[in-house]
Amino acid sequence: MPGLALNGVSILGSFSIACPADVSCTASAVALTAPTVGIGANGVEEIFLQADSGNTADILVGDSARQTIHIAAGFSLTIPLRDPSKLYVKSASGTQTLHILYRGQP
Numbered sequence: 001m002p003g004l005a006l007n008g009v010s011i012l013g014s015f016s017i018a019c020p021a022d023v024s025c026t027a028s029a030v031a032l033t034a035p036t037v038g039i040g041a042n043g044v045e046e047i048f049l050q051a052d053s054g055n056t057a058d059i060l061v062g063d064s065a066r067q068t069i070h071i072a073a074g075f076s077l078t079i080p081l082r083d084p085s086k087l088y089v090k091s092a093s094g095t096q097t098l099h100i101l102y103r104g105q106p
Contacts, residue, residue, distance in 0.1 A: 023098040025059055025091040029067050032084040032100065043082055044104045049089070050076040052097035059098050060090050071098075 023032070032047070051059045053074040060067035061077065067090050071077050081087060089098055 023089060023100060025089050025096045025098050027090055027093065029060075029062075029064070029088040029090040031064070032087045032089065044084055044102045045082065046078060046080050046103040047084060047087065048076060048078045048101040048103070050074075050099040052099060055091075055096040057092040057094055057096055059096055060092055062088055064088050 023030070049059070049061065049071060051071040051073050055073040058070040058072050061069040061071060061079075063086065067088055069077070070092070079087065084102065
């Protein structure tokens with residue numbers, strides 16, 4: 001079975017990882033978008049979010065109406081979600097950086 005080694009951790013199985021550009025978060029909530037390369041026709045299965053370690057405020061995550069889940073600088077969150085456009089992010093204050101990885105079937 002093919003696998004992937006990521007930061008010294010071996011992951012078994014057949015899947016694809018897509019790494020889009022980082023999201024610059026401000027006080028206005030924005031929807032995430034699906035990656036345009038790296039994920040096959042079956043789409044996204046999981047989204048990994050990590051707040052940049054240099055952030056000075058939390059990233060807030062939620063739906064279009066409310067973003068109430070906080071991700072502090074350097075911390076991460078994994079969400080099993082097929083449609084990234086259902087997930088909205090913003091910063092608690094200022095402009096912060098959010099790193100995103102999408103996982104899905106090739």
